[in-house]
Amino acid sequence: SAGQMADFPDMIAKQLPVSIVQPIAENNIMPLVLMAVAFGFAWRKARAAGGAQTAAMAGAGEAWISFARDICETLLIWIVKLIPVAVFAASAKVTAEHGLEPFKGLGQYVLLCLLGMAVHVLFTYGAWLLFFVRISLRKFWTYALEPVTYSFGVNSSLVALPLTLRALDKLGVSRRASTLAAVVGTNLNNDGIILYEGFTLLALAQAGG
Numbered sequence: 001s002a003g004q005m006a007d008f009p010d011m012i013a014k015q016l017p018v019s020i021v022q023p024i025a026e027n028n029i030m031p032l033v034l035m036a037v038a039f040g041f042a043w044r045k046a047r048a049a050g051g052a053q054t055a056a057m058a059g060a061g062e063a064w065i066s067f068a069r070d071i072c073e074t075l076l077i078w079i080v081k082l083i084p085v086a087v088f089a090a091s092a093k094v095t096a097e098h099g100l101e102p103f104k105g106l107g108q109y110v111l112l113c114l115l116g117m118a119v120h121v122l123f124t125y126g127a128w129l130l131f132f133v134r135i136s137l138r139k140f141w142t143y144a145l146e147p148v149t150y151s152f153g154v155n156s157s158l159v160a161l162p163l164t165l166r167a168l169d170k171l172g173v174s175r176r177a178s179t180l181a182a183v184v185g186t187n188l189n190n191d192g193i194i195l196y197e198g199f200t201l202l203a204l205a206q207a208g209g
Contacts, residue, residue, distance in 0.1 A: 042078075073165075077162050080154070083153065083159075117195060147166075151163075168181075
């Protein structure tokens with residue numbers, strides 16, 4: 001029936017675990033099965049790339065830690081690739097239920113945020129790349145566009161961290177330096193977030209009169 005079809009997406013959403021601990025604490029079997037299947041596929045992909053052979057030959061804890069990192073990175077990349085589909089589905093649902101009216105109310109706010117971030121990226125970061133890093137902007141954006149686009153779409157640079165590390169590899173940054181810089185920068189370099197939150201406070205203040 002129509003009611004059952006409407007409840008089907010909610011039923012699927014309830015089976016997706018919020019964290020690894022949640023299904024174990026709640027004794028929920030289905031999320032545990034889904035996590036085990038996803039982990040198994042990621043294990044096979046990482047092993048096909050040579051991680052398991054390296055760990056077996058080395059017989060050391062460091063090799064297994066590296067292999068576990070490859071598995072987590074594979075899972076994160078799969079999640080990142082699914083997020084645009086989820087965002088499109090959520091937007092389609094809102095449009096079907098309420099039309100374009102919700103998007104009209106957000107139009108000016110979104111345009112203002114995009115303009116501010118564009119100025120910040122093009123002039124602040126652009127000048128830093130040209131005069132301090134001394135790298136071509138065209139070369140930089142050739143590799144940086146993918147992680148920037150994904151992190152902007154999901155509103156989280158941490159989720160796009162595997163893509164950031166891949167882009168840094170292509171830019172010639174050593175893995176030892178990139179892993180430290182990317183992780184620290186993801187958690188501490190929050191100037192873009194402050195810009196976004198400043199626009200949010202301004203929009204809320206104007207809406208409240």
